[in-house]
Amino acid sequence: MHPTGEQFDLVSGPTRAVVTEVGAGLRALDVDGRARVETFDVSEAPPMGAGGVLVPWPNRIAGGAFSWRGREYHLEVTEAARGNAIHGLLRRRPWTVVERAEDSVRLAADVDAASGWPGPLHVETTYTVSPTGLAVTHALTNTGDGDVPAGVGTHPYVRAGDAAPADCTLTVAADRVVDTDEHMIPTGVRAVTPDEDLREGRRVGDLALDTCFGADPGADGTLGVLTAPDGRATALWGDASFRWVMVFTPDDLGGRGRAVAVEPMTCPADAANSGTDLHVVAPGETWTVRWGIRDAEPAGAGPSGEAR
Template sequence: MREPSGHTLVLRHGSYAAEVVGVGAALRSLTHDDRHLVAGWPAGEICRDYRGWVLQPWPNRVGDGRYDFDGATHQLPLTEPENSNALHGLAGWNHWEVHHPDAARAVLRHELVPRDGYPFALDLTVDYHLRDDGLHVAVAATNVGDGPAPYGAGHHPYLTLGRPADELELTVPAATWCPMDERGLPGPSRPVDGTPYDFRTPRVIGDLVVDHPFGDLTGGPAVLRDPASGQATAVHLGEGCRWLHVFTCDTQEPARQAVAIEPMSCPPDAFRTGTDLVVLEPGGSHRLAFSIAAVTGS
Protein backbone atom coordinates (compact mmCIF):
# COMPACT_ATOMS: atom_id res chain seq x y z
CA MET A 1 0.00 0.00 0.00
CA ARG A 2 1.23 3.49 -0.81
CA GLU A 3 1.83 5.58 2.31
CA PRO A 4 -0.54 8.61 2.10
CA SER A 5 2.15 10.95 3.40
CA GLY A 6 4.88 9.62 1.13
CA HIS A 7 8.35 8.61 2.21
CA THR A 8 9.09 9.12 5.92
CA LEU A 9 12.50 10.39 6.99
CA VAL A 10 13.53 9.67 10.58
CA LEU A 11 15.98 12.22 12.02
CA ARG A 12 17.96 11.68 15.21
CA HIS A 13 20.42 13.74 17.21
CA GLY A 14 21.17 13.29 20.89
CA SER A 15 17.91 13.25 22.86
CA TYR A 16 15.84 14.47 19.90
CA ALA A 17 14.07 12.53 17.16
CA ALA A 18 11.78 13.74 14.37
CA GLU A 19 9.79 12.39 11.44
CA VAL A 20 9.48 14.38 8.23
CA VAL A 21 7.32 13.20 5.31
CA GLY A 22 7.68 13.65 1.57
CA VAL A 23 4.11 14.87 0.97
CA GLY A 24 4.05 18.57 1.79
CA ALA A 25 7.47 18.41 3.50
CA ALA A 26 5.45 18.20 6.72
CA LEU A 27 6.71 17.56 10.24
CA ARG A 28 4.87 14.49 11.56
CA SER A 29 6.57 14.07 14.91
CA LEU A 30 9.17 15.58 17.21
CA THR A 31 10.27 14.06 20.51
CA HIS A 32 12.81 14.80 23.22
CA ASP A 33 13.73 11.89 25.52
CA ASP A 34 10.63 10.17 24.09
CA ARG A 35 8.38 13.07 25.18
CA HIS A 36 6.20 14.30 22.32
CA LEU A 37 6.69 18.00 21.61
CA VAL A 38 4.26 18.20 18.68
CA ALA A 39 0.92 16.52 18.02
CA GLY A 40 1.19 14.83 14.65
CA TRP A 41 -0.77 12.05 12.99
CA PRO A 42 -0.31 8.27 12.69
CA ALA A 43 1.61 6.60 9.88
CA GLY A 44 -0.71 5.16 7.25
CA GLU A 45 -3.23 8.00 7.60
CA ILE A 46 -3.83 11.24 5.74
CA CYS A 47 -2.49 14.30 7.57
CA ARG A 48 -5.26 15.80 9.73
CA ASP A 49 -5.89 19.48 10.45
CA TYR A 50 -2.83 20.66 8.49
CA ARG A 51 -0.59 19.35 11.27
CA GLY A 52 3.06 20.14 10.70
CA TRP A 53 2.34 21.70 7.30
CA VAL A 54 4.61 24.04 5.39
CA LEU A 55 2.56 27.08 4.34
CA GLN A 56 3.70 28.46 0.97
CA PRO A 57 3.21 30.69 -0.98
CA TRP A 58 0.87 32.12 1.66
CA PRO A 59 0.07 31.20 5.26
CA ASN A 60 -3.45 30.94 6.64
CA ARG A 61 -6.26 32.42 4.50
CA VAL A 62 -6.94 34.53 1.43
CA GLY A 63 -10.50 35.80 1.69
CA ASP A 64 -12.64 34.78 -1.30
CA GLY A 65 -9.39 33.49 -2.85
CA ARG A 66 -9.35 36.71 -4.85
CA TYR A 67 -6.57 39.28 -4.86
CA ASP A 68 -5.05 41.99 -7.03
CA PHE A 69 -1.35 42.05 -7.84
CA ASP A 70 0.75 43.97 -10.35
CA GLY A 71 -2.28 45.24 -12.25
CA ALA A 72 -4.10 41.90 -12.53
CA THR A 73 -6.84 40.15 -10.56
CA HIS A 74 -6.30 36.51 -9.61
CA GLN A 75 -8.75 33.87 -8.37
CA LEU A 76 -7.42 30.99 -6.25
CA PRO A 77 -9.36 27.75 -5.68
CA LEU A 78 -11.52 27.93 -2.55
CA THR A 79 -10.06 25.18 -0.40
CA GLU A 80 -12.12 26.24 2.61
CA PRO A 81 -15.44 26.51 0.75
CA GLU A 82 -17.61 26.82 3.86
CA ASN A 83 -15.95 30.19 4.53
CA SER A 84 -15.10 31.10 0.91
CA ASN A 85 -11.37 31.15 1.61
CA ALA A 86 -8.21 29.82 0.00
CA LEU A 87 -6.40 28.08 2.84
CA HIS A 88 -2.74 27.41 3.69
CA GLY A 89 -1.04 27.78 0.32
CA LEU A 90 -0.39 25.38 -2.55
CA ALA A 91 2.43 23.11 -1.39
CA GLY A 92 0.82 20.86 1.21
CA TRP A 93 -0.53 18.00 -0.91
CA ASN A 94 2.41 17.80 -3.32
CA HIS A 95 5.31 15.34 -3.33
CA TRP A 96 8.61 17.01 -2.52
CA GLU A 97 12.06 15.89 -3.63
CA VAL A 98 13.94 14.54 -0.60
CA HIS A 99 17.61 14.95 0.27
CA HIS A 100 18.90 13.31 3.47
CA PRO A 101 22.55 14.32 3.89
CA ASP A 102 22.99 12.84 7.37
CA ALA A 103 21.05 11.28 10.25
CA ALA A 104 20.13 14.65 11.75
CA ARG A 105 19.06 16.60 8.66
CA ALA A 106 16.56 16.52 5.80
CA VAL A 107 16.24 19.03 2.96
CA LEU A 108 13.10 18.90 0.80
CA ARG A 109 12.55 20.77 -2.45
CA HIS A 110 9.54 21.46 -4.67
CA GLU A 111 9.11 23.29 -7.96
CA LEU A 112 5.89 25.29 -7.66
CA VAL A 113 4.67 25.73 -11.22
CA PRO A 114 2.45 28.60 -12.41
CA ARG A 115 -1.29 27.89 -12.37
CA ASP A 116 -4.65 29.63 -12.45
CA GLY A 117 -4.83 31.93 -9.46
CA TYR A 118 -1.07 31.93 -8.87
CA PRO A 119 0.72 32.29 -12.23
CA PHE A 120 4.19 32.52 -10.66
CA ALA A 121 7.10 30.07 -10.63
CA LEU A 122 8.89 29.44 -7.34
CA ASP A 123 11.54 27.00 -6.14
CA LEU A 124 10.62 26.00 -2.57
CA THR A 125 12.95 24.50 0.03
CA VAL A 126 12.43 23.32 3.60
CA ASP A 127 15.44 22.42 5.75
CA TYR A 128 14.94 20.41 8.97
CA HIS A 129 18.04 20.06 11.13
CA LEU A 130 18.20 18.49 14.60
CA ARG A 131 20.88 20.01 16.81
CA ASP A 132 21.76 19.97 20.49
CA ASP A 133 19.25 22.79 21.11
CA GLY A 134 16.29 21.35 19.18
CA LEU A 135 14.85 21.21 15.70
CA HIS A 136 15.88 24.08 13.44
CA VAL A 137 13.57 24.76 10.50
CA ALA A 138 14.15 27.03 7.48
CA VAL A 139 11.37 27.61 4.92
CA ALA A 140 12.65 29.30 1.76
CA ALA A 141 11.51 30.36 -1.70
CA THR A 142 13.21 31.75 -4.80
CA ASN A 143 11.36 33.40 -7.68
CA VAL A 144 12.44 31.60 -10.86
CA GLY A 145 9.93 33.42 -13.08
CA ASP A 146 10.31 36.53 -15.21
CA GLY A 147 8.18 38.90 -13.13
CA PRO A 148 7.48 39.80 -9.50
CA ALA A 149 5.51 37.34 -7.33
CA PRO A 150 3.48 37.88 -4.14
CA TYR A 151 4.64 35.64 -1.33
CA GLY A 152 4.21 34.70 2.30
CA ALA A 153 5.40 31.74 4.35
CA GLY A 154 4.59 29.91 7.54
CA HIS A 155 4.74 26.62 9.38
CA HIS A 156 1.96 24.86 11.31
CA PRO A 157 3.32 22.89 14.31
CA TYR A 158 0.82 21.79 16.97
CA LEU A 159 2.53 21.79 20.35
CA THR A 160 1.50 19.28 23.00
CA LEU A 161 2.29 18.64 26.64
CA GLY A 162 -0.19 15.81 27.05
CA ARG A 163 -2.70 17.99 28.92
CA PRO A 164 -5.66 20.18 27.88
CA ALA A 165 -4.87 23.72 26.74
CA ASP A 166 -6.94 25.11 29.63
CA GLU A 167 -4.32 23.89 32.13
CA LEU A 168 -1.27 25.19 30.28
CA GLU A 169 0.67 28.41 30.57
CA LEU A 170 1.36 30.42 27.40
CA THR A 171 3.93 33.07 26.56
CA VAL A 172 3.64 35.03 23.29
CA PRO A 173 6.26 37.79 22.75
CA ALA A 174 3.92 40.11 20.83
CA ALA A 175 2.72 43.67 21.42
CA THR A 176 -0.29 43.51 19.06
CA TRP A 177 -3.02 41.07 18.03
CA CYS A 178 -5.76 41.05 15.39
CA PRO A 179 -9.43 40.33 16.09
CA MET A 180 -10.91 37.77 13.71
CA ASP A 181 -14.28 37.62 11.98
CA GLU A 182 -16.49 34.54 11.61
CA ARG A 183 -14.61 33.55 8.42
CA GLY A 184 -11.20 33.56 10.12
CA LEU A 185 -10.09 36.82 8.50
CA PRO A 186 -8.31 39.48 10.58
CA GLY A 187 -9.21 43.05 11.39
CA PRO A 188 -6.61 45.77 11.99
CA SER A 189 -3.92 45.20 14.60
CA ARG A 190 -4.59 46.35 18.15
CA PRO A 191 -2.34 46.61 21.20
CA VAL A 192 -2.55 43.60 23.49
CA ASP A 193 -2.42 45.89 26.54
CA GLY A 194 -5.50 45.40 28.73
CA THR A 195 -6.89 42.55 26.61
CA PRO A 196 -7.20 38.80 27.29
CA TYR A 197 -4.64 38.32 24.50
CA ASP A 198 -1.69 39.81 26.37
CA PHE A 199 0.64 36.86 26.90
CA ARG A 200 3.88 38.81 27.08
CA THR A 201 4.27 37.45 30.59
CA PRO A 202 3.37 33.79 31.11
CA ARG A 203 -0.18 33.02 32.20
CA VAL A 204 -2.59 30.11 32.12
CA ILE A 205 -4.81 29.93 29.02
CA GLY A 206 -7.91 28.86 30.95
CA ASP A 207 -11.08 28.81 28.86
CA LEU A 208 -9.91 31.56 26.47
CA VAL A 209 -10.50 30.68 22.80
CA VAL A 210 -7.49 31.71 20.73
CA ASP A 211 -7.33 31.59 16.94
CA HIS A 212 -5.57 34.88 16.28
CA PRO A 213 -2.46 36.38 14.70
CA PHE A 214 0.02 38.24 16.91
CA GLY A 215 2.38 40.90 15.58
CA ASP A 216 5.02 43.42 16.64
CA LEU A 217 7.06 40.57 18.05
CA THR A 218 9.23 41.76 20.89
CA GLY A 219 11.93 39.08 20.94
CA GLY A 220 12.27 35.90 22.95
CA PRO A 221 10.52 32.60 22.33
CA ALA A 222 6.87 31.66 22.41
CA VAL A 223 6.50 29.07 25.17
CA LEU A 224 3.86 26.51 26.11
CA ARG A 225 4.40 25.25 29.67
CA ASP A 226 2.78 22.79 32.05
CA PRO A 227 2.85 24.46 35.50
CA ALA A 228 2.32 21.09 37.22
CA SER A 229 5.42 19.37 35.81
CA GLY A 230 7.53 22.35 34.75
CA GLN A 231 7.94 20.83 31.29
CA ALA A 232 7.68 23.25 28.40
CA THR A 233 8.21 23.60 24.68
CA ALA A 234 9.64 26.77 23.16
CA VAL A 235 9.40 28.16 19.63
CA HIS A 236 12.38 30.42 18.99
CA LEU A 237 11.85 32.92 16.17
CA GLY A 238 14.50 33.78 13.63
CA GLU A 239 14.91 35.37 10.22
CA GLY A 240 11.70 36.38 8.45
CA CYS A 241 9.34 35.66 11.37
CA ARG A 242 7.20 38.76 11.75
CA TRP A 243 3.97 37.15 13.01
CA LEU A 244 2.74 34.24 15.10
CA HIS A 245 -0.68 32.63 14.80
CA VAL A 246 -1.87 30.87 17.95
CA PHE A 247 -4.73 28.35 17.87
CA THR A 248 -6.16 26.49 20.87
CA CYS A 249 -7.73 23.81 18.64
CA ASP A 250 -11.32 24.38 19.75
CA THR A 251 -12.76 23.18 16.42
CA GLN A 252 -10.85 19.89 16.41
CA GLU A 253 -11.70 16.51 17.85
CA PRO A 254 -10.77 16.08 20.64
CA ALA A 255 -10.87 19.81 21.31
CA ARG A 256 -8.17 21.83 23.07
CA GLN A 257 -5.66 18.97 23.35
CA ALA A 258 -2.88 20.89 21.59
CA VAL A 259 -1.92 24.50 20.89
CA ALA A 260 -0.68 25.49 17.44
CA ILE A 261 2.02 28.15 17.52
CA GLU A 262 2.67 29.06 13.90
CA PRO A 263 5.61 31.24 12.78
CA MET A 264 4.61 33.37 9.78
CA SER A 265 6.09 36.10 7.61
CA CYS A 266 2.72 37.87 7.29
CA PRO A 267 -0.75 37.72 8.85
CA PRO A 268 -3.77 36.00 7.32
CA ASP A 269 -5.20 37.61 4.17
CA ALA A 270 -1.97 39.44 3.33
CA PHE A 271 -2.53 38.86 -0.40
CA ARG A 272 -5.53 41.19 -0.14
CA THR A 273 -4.44 43.61 2.59
CA GLY A 274 -0.76 43.84 1.65
CA THR A 275 0.27 43.70 5.32
CA ASP A 276 3.89 42.49 5.41
CA LEU A 277 3.40 40.88 2.00
CA VAL A 278 6.72 39.89 0.42
CA VAL A 279 7.19 40.75 -3.25
CA LEU A 280 9.78 38.44 -4.74
CA GLU A 281 11.49 39.97 -7.74
CA PRO A 282 12.91 37.61 -10.38
CA GLY A 283 15.82 35.79 -8.76
CA GLY A 284 14.83 37.08 -5.34
CA SER A 285 14.58 34.83 -2.28
CA HIS A 286 12.94 34.82 1.13
CA ARG A 287 13.76 32.74 4.22
CA LEU A 288 11.69 32.03 7.34
CA ALA A 289 13.62 30.43 10.20
CA PHE A 290 12.65 29.15 13.64
CA SER A 291 13.39 26.33 16.04
CA ILE A 292 11.43 24.13 18.46
CA ALA A 293 13.06 22.98 21.67
CA ALA A 294 12.16 21.12 24.85
CA VAL A 295 12.45 23.05 28.11
CA THR A 296 12.82 21.07 31.32
CA GLY A 297 12.10 22.69 34.64
CA SER A 298 10.58 22.13 38.04
Protein backbone atom coordinates (compact mmCIF):
# COMPACT_ATOMS: atom_id res chain seq x y z
CA MET A 1 0.00 0.00 0.00
CA HIS A 2 1.32 3.43 -0.92
CA PRO A 3 1.52 6.08 1.84
CA THR A 4 -1.26 7.98 0.05
CA GLY A 5 -3.32 4.90 -0.79
CA GLU A 6 -4.96 4.30 -4.14
CA GLN A 7 -4.08 6.72 -6.94
CA PHE A 8 -6.76 8.13 -9.25
CA ASP A 9 -5.56 9.25 -12.68
CA LEU A 10 -7.75 11.88 -14.34
CA VAL A 11 -7.37 12.81 -18.01
CA SER A 12 -8.99 15.34 -20.33
CA GLY A 13 -7.19 16.14 -23.57
CA PRO A 14 -3.72 17.46 -22.67
CA THR A 15 -4.50 17.67 -18.94
CA ARG A 16 -3.60 14.92 -16.46
CA ALA A 17 -4.02 14.92 -12.68
CA VAL A 18 -3.38 12.35 -9.96
CA VAL A 19 -5.57 12.41 -6.83
CA THR A 20 -4.87 10.27 -3.77
CA GLU A 21 -7.17 8.16 -1.63
CA VAL A 22 -5.48 9.25 1.62
CA GLY A 23 -6.29 12.90 2.26
CA ALA A 24 -8.05 13.32 -1.11
CA GLY A 25 -4.87 15.13 -2.08
CA LEU A 26 -3.60 16.43 -5.40
CA ARG A 27 -0.35 14.56 -6.16
CA ALA A 28 0.22 15.75 -9.72
CA LEU A 29 -1.19 18.08 -12.37
CA ASP A 30 0.24 18.75 -15.80
CA VAL A 31 -1.01 20.31 -19.02
CA ASP A 32 0.70 19.38 -22.29
CA GLY A 33 3.28 17.52 -20.21
CA ARG A 34 4.22 20.65 -18.25
CA ALA A 35 3.89 20.50 -14.48
CA ARG A 36 1.39 22.88 -12.85
CA VAL A 37 2.02 21.67 -9.29
CA GLU A 38 4.95 20.10 -7.49
CA THR A 39 4.59 16.33 -7.49
CA PHE A 40 6.09 13.62 -5.30
CA ASP A 41 6.74 9.95 -5.78
CA VAL A 42 3.96 7.48 -5.08
CA SER A 43 6.21 5.81 -2.50
CA GLU A 44 6.45 9.06 -0.47
CA ALA A 45 4.22 10.86 1.99
CA PRO A 46 3.26 14.38 0.87
CA PRO A 47 6.19 16.70 1.71
CA MET A 48 5.23 19.75 3.79
CA GLY A 49 1.50 19.17 3.27
CA ALA A 50 1.75 19.16 -0.55
CA GLY A 51 -1.65 18.91 -2.22
CA GLY A 52 -3.60 18.45 1.00
CA VAL A 53 -7.26 19.26 1.71
CA LEU A 54 -7.52 21.26 4.93
CA VAL A 55 -10.92 20.64 6.58
CA PRO A 56 -12.68 21.58 8.89
CA TRP A 57 -10.11 24.35 9.35
CA PRO A 58 -7.05 25.51 7.40
CA ASN A 59 -3.80 26.66 8.98
CA ARG A 60 -3.61 26.74 12.81
CA ILE A 61 -5.74 26.77 15.96
CA ALA A 62 -3.85 28.21 18.91
CA GLY A 63 -3.07 25.52 21.46
CA GLY A 64 -5.61 23.25 19.75
CA ALA A 65 -8.32 24.80 21.93
CA PHE A 66 -11.38 26.97 21.28
CA SER A 67 -14.93 27.48 22.49
CA TRP A 68 -18.14 27.10 20.51
CA ARG A 69 -21.65 27.88 21.72
CA GLY A 70 -20.40 28.05 25.31
CA ARG A 71 -18.54 24.74 25.27
CA GLU A 72 -14.77 24.20 25.29
CA TYR A 73 -13.19 21.99 22.64
CA HIS A 74 -9.71 20.46 22.59
CA LEU A 75 -7.99 19.10 19.51
CA GLU A 76 -4.82 17.08 19.15
CA VAL A 77 -1.76 19.34 19.00
CA THR A 78 -0.28 18.33 15.64
CA GLU A 79 2.27 21.14 15.33
CA ALA A 80 4.31 20.32 18.42
CA ALA A 81 7.01 22.95 17.87
CA ARG A 82 4.46 25.78 18.10
CA GLY A 83 1.83 24.04 20.22
CA ASN A 84 -1.01 24.29 17.67
CA ALA A 85 -3.52 22.07 15.91
CA ILE A 86 -2.77 22.45 12.21
CA HIS A 87 -4.49 21.83 8.86
CA GLY A 88 -7.69 20.08 9.88
CA LEU A 89 -8.59 16.45 10.50
CA LEU A 90 -8.84 14.72 7.14
CA ARG A 91 -5.53 15.02 5.30
CA ARG A 92 -4.11 11.76 6.69
CA ARG A 93 -7.32 9.71 6.56
CA PRO A 94 -8.48 7.46 3.69
CA TRP A 95 -11.44 8.88 1.76
CA THR A 96 -14.14 6.82 0.04
CA VAL A 97 -14.86 6.95 -3.67
CA VAL A 98 -18.39 8.19 -4.34
CA GLU A 99 -18.19 8.66 -8.10
CA ARG A 100 -15.52 8.02 -10.70
CA ALA A 101 -15.11 9.00 -14.37
CA GLU A 102 -12.21 9.38 -16.77
CA ASP A 103 -11.92 13.10 -16.08
CA SER A 104 -13.18 13.31 -12.48
CA VAL A 105 -13.36 11.70 -9.07
CA ARG A 106 -15.56 12.47 -6.06
CA LEU A 107 -14.28 11.38 -2.65
CA ALA A 108 -15.96 11.53 0.76
CA ALA A 109 -14.92 11.55 4.41
CA ASP A 110 -16.57 12.45 7.70
CA VAL A 111 -15.67 14.72 10.60
CA ASP A 112 -17.30 13.31 13.72
CA ALA A 113 -17.83 14.78 17.15
CA ALA A 114 -15.35 12.33 18.68
CA SER A 115 -12.55 14.13 16.84
CA GLY A 116 -12.89 17.17 19.08
CA TRP A 117 -14.85 19.23 16.54
CA PRO A 118 -18.34 20.56 17.35
CA GLY A 119 -20.66 18.19 15.57
CA PRO A 120 -20.56 16.05 12.43
CA LEU A 121 -19.73 17.12 8.89
CA HIS A 122 -19.92 14.97 5.77
CA VAL A 123 -17.29 16.23 3.34
CA GLU A 124 -17.17 15.51 -0.39
CA THR A 125 -14.35 16.72 -2.63
CA THR A 126 -14.63 16.53 -6.41
CA TYR A 127 -11.70 16.95 -8.79
CA THR A 128 -12.48 17.57 -12.47
CA VAL A 129 -9.93 18.13 -15.23
CA SER A 130 -10.59 19.95 -18.49
CA PRO A 131 -8.32 20.71 -21.46
CA THR A 132 -7.15 23.91 -19.74
CA GLY A 133 -6.76 22.87 -16.11
CA LEU A 134 -8.38 21.62 -12.93
CA ALA A 135 -11.49 22.57 -10.93
CA VAL A 136 -12.06 21.38 -7.36
CA THR A 137 -15.33 21.48 -5.41
CA HIS A 138 -15.63 20.93 -1.65
CA ALA A 139 -19.13 20.29 -0.23
CA LEU A 140 -19.56 20.20 3.55
CA THR A 141 -22.90 18.92 4.88
CA ASN A 142 -23.98 19.26 8.49
CA THR A 143 -25.48 15.88 9.37
CA GLY A 144 -26.15 16.78 13.00
CA ASP A 145 -28.78 18.80 14.86
CA GLY A 146 -26.70 21.86 15.83
CA ASP A 147 -24.71 24.55 14.06
CA VAL A 148 -21.16 23.51 13.12
CA PRO A 149 -18.28 25.92 12.38
CA ALA A 150 -16.12 25.22 9.35
CA GLY A 151 -13.31 26.47 7.17
CA VAL A 152 -11.69 25.05 4.03
CA GLY A 153 -8.19 25.35 2.65
CA THR A 154 -5.85 23.50 0.29
CA HIS A 155 -2.08 23.26 -0.01
CA PRO A 156 -0.88 23.22 -3.64
CA TYR A 157 2.71 24.07 -4.54
CA VAL A 158 2.41 25.67 -7.97
CA ARG A 159 4.82 25.28 -10.88
CA ALA A 160 5.14 26.89 -14.29
CA GLY A 161 6.34 23.88 -16.25
CA ASP A 162 9.96 22.86 -15.82
CA ALA A 163 11.14 26.36 -14.86
CA ALA A 164 12.89 26.48 -11.49
CA PRO A 165 10.42 28.09 -9.05
CA ALA A 166 13.16 30.40 -7.70
CA ASP A 167 13.50 31.95 -11.18
CA CYS A 168 9.75 32.49 -11.63
CA THR A 169 7.72 35.59 -10.80
CA LEU A 170 4.90 35.27 -8.27
CA THR A 171 1.89 37.58 -8.40
CA VAL A 172 -0.69 37.46 -5.60
CA ALA A 173 -3.97 39.40 -5.64
CA ALA A 174 -3.85 40.59 -2.02
CA ASP A 175 -4.02 44.03 -0.43
CA ARG A 176 -3.78 43.05 3.27
CA VAL A 177 -1.36 41.00 5.34
CA VAL A 178 -1.83 39.15 8.62
CA ASP A 179 0.65 39.86 11.41
CA THR A 180 1.41 36.88 13.66
CA ASP A 181 3.13 36.08 16.94
CA GLU A 182 5.96 33.57 17.47
CA HIS A 183 3.42 30.73 17.29
CA MET A 184 2.13 31.89 13.87
CA ILE A 185 -1.18 32.96 15.41
CA PRO A 186 -2.68 36.21 14.05
CA THR A 187 -2.31 39.41 16.05
CA GLY A 188 -3.89 41.76 13.48
CA VAL A 189 -4.57 42.54 9.84
CA ARG A 190 -3.23 45.61 8.01
CA ALA A 191 -2.60 46.96 4.53
CA VAL A 192 0.45 45.56 2.76
CA THR A 193 3.55 47.76 2.65
CA PRO A 194 5.36 48.32 -0.67
CA ASP A 195 7.89 45.65 0.32
CA GLU A 196 5.10 43.13 1.01
CA ASP A 197 2.93 43.93 -2.01
CA LEU A 198 2.93 41.05 -4.53
CA ARG A 199 0.31 42.47 -6.88
CA GLU A 200 2.93 43.57 -9.43
CA GLY A 201 4.94 40.36 -9.10
CA ARG A 202 8.16 39.43 -7.31
CA ARG A 203 10.87 36.87 -8.10
CA VAL A 204 10.33 33.80 -5.90
CA GLY A 205 14.05 33.51 -5.19
CA ASP A 206 13.91 36.92 -3.51
CA LEU A 207 11.06 35.95 -1.18
CA ALA A 208 11.07 34.30 2.26
CA LEU A 209 7.39 33.92 3.14
CA ASP A 210 5.18 31.88 5.42
CA THR A 211 2.56 34.60 5.31
CA CYS A 212 -1.22 34.94 5.15
CA PHE A 213 -2.66 37.65 2.91
CA GLY A 214 -6.17 39.03 2.56
CA ALA A 215 -7.28 38.27 -0.98
CA ASP A 216 -8.35 40.96 -3.45
CA PRO A 217 -8.97 38.98 -6.67
CA GLY A 218 -10.33 40.32 -9.92
CA ALA A 219 -13.54 39.33 -11.63
CA ASP A 220 -12.13 35.97 -12.75
CA GLY A 221 -11.23 34.99 -9.18
CA THR A 222 -7.49 34.75 -9.80
CA LEU A 223 -5.63 34.60 -6.49
CA GLY A 224 -2.09 33.99 -7.66
CA VAL A 225 -0.04 33.52 -10.83
CA LEU A 226 3.40 31.93 -11.18
CA THR A 227 5.16 33.03 -14.37
CA ALA A 228 8.26 31.40 -15.84
CA PRO A 229 11.04 33.52 -17.40
CA ASP A 230 9.79 32.52 -20.88
CA GLY A 231 6.26 33.81 -20.11
CA ARG A 232 4.53 30.50 -19.45
CA ALA A 233 2.25 30.88 -16.45
CA THR A 234 0.07 28.96 -14.03
CA ALA A 235 -2.87 30.63 -12.30
CA LEU A 236 -4.71 29.60 -9.14
CA TRP A 237 -8.29 30.83 -8.74
CA GLY A 238 -10.97 30.61 -6.07
CA ASP A 239 -14.62 31.53 -5.67
CA ALA A 240 -15.82 34.36 -3.42
CA SER A 241 -15.53 32.20 -0.29
CA PHE A 242 -11.73 32.15 -0.58
CA ARG A 243 -10.96 35.49 1.06
CA TRP A 244 -7.46 34.55 2.25
CA VAL A 245 -4.35 33.08 0.70
CA MET A 246 -1.26 31.67 2.42
CA VAL A 247 2.06 31.99 0.61
CA PHE A 248 4.87 29.67 1.70
CA THR A 249 8.31 29.62 0.07
CA PRO A 250 10.39 26.81 1.64
CA ASP A 251 14.03 26.58 0.60
CA ASP A 252 13.76 22.84 0.16
CA LEU A 253 10.59 20.83 -0.46
CA GLY A 254 11.56 17.29 0.49
CA GLY A 255 14.81 17.34 -1.48
CA ARG A 256 13.30 19.13 -4.48
CA GLY A 257 14.78 22.55 -3.79
CA ARG A 258 12.94 25.87 -3.64
CA ALA A 259 9.16 25.74 -3.95
CA VAL A 260 6.19 28.07 -3.57
CA ALA A 261 2.81 27.17 -2.10
CA VAL A 262 -0.19 29.37 -2.89
CA GLU A 263 -2.87 28.13 -0.49
CA PRO A 264 -6.47 29.36 -0.90
CA MET A 265 -8.31 29.54 2.44
CA THR A 266 -11.84 30.56 3.40
CA CYS A 267 -10.61 31.88 6.75
CA PRO A 268 -7.27 32.81 8.29
CA ALA A 269 -5.42 30.98 11.04
CA ASP A 270 -7.16 30.62 14.42
CA ALA A 271 -10.58 31.50 13.02
CA ALA A 272 -12.13 29.03 15.47
CA ASN A 273 -11.13 31.51 18.19
CA SER A 274 -11.34 34.86 16.38
CA GLY A 275 -14.45 34.06 14.31
CA THR A 276 -12.91 35.80 11.29
CA ASP A 277 -14.71 34.46 8.20
CA LEU A 278 -15.56 31.26 10.08
CA HIS A 279 -18.50 29.73 8.23
CA VAL A 280 -21.44 28.33 10.22
CA VAL A 281 -23.13 25.31 8.63
CA ALA A 282 -26.70 24.88 9.84
CA PRO A 283 -28.25 21.43 10.40
CA GLY A 284 -29.01 19.85 7.03
CA GLU A 285 -27.19 22.61 5.13
CA THR A 286 -24.49 21.96 2.52
CA TRP A 287 -21.77 24.59 2.10
CA THR A 288 -19.99 24.42 -1.25
CA VAL A 289 -16.75 26.16 -2.29
CA ARG A 290 -14.68 25.94 -5.49
CA TRP A 291 -11.12 26.63 -6.57
CA GLY A 292 -8.80 25.48 -9.29
CA ILE A 293 -5.62 25.76 -11.32
CA ARG A 294 -5.42 26.70 -14.97
CA ASP A 295 -2.91 27.42 -17.67
CA ALA A 296 -2.74 31.22 -17.69
CA GLU A 297 -1.70 31.43 -21.33
CA PRO A 298 -5.07 31.06 -23.16
CA ALA A 299 -6.89 34.38 -23.38
CA GLY A 300 -10.27 34.52 -21.69
CA ALA A 301 -9.85 31.52 -19.41
CA GLY A 302 -12.28 31.82 -16.50
CA PRO A 303 -12.82 30.36 -13.04
CA SER A 304 -14.34 27.17 -14.36
CA GLY A 305 -10.90 26.15 -15.63
CA GLU A 306 -12.31 26.25 -19.17
CA ALA A 307 -11.92 28.95 -21.79
CA ARG A 308 -14.91 31.23 -22.11
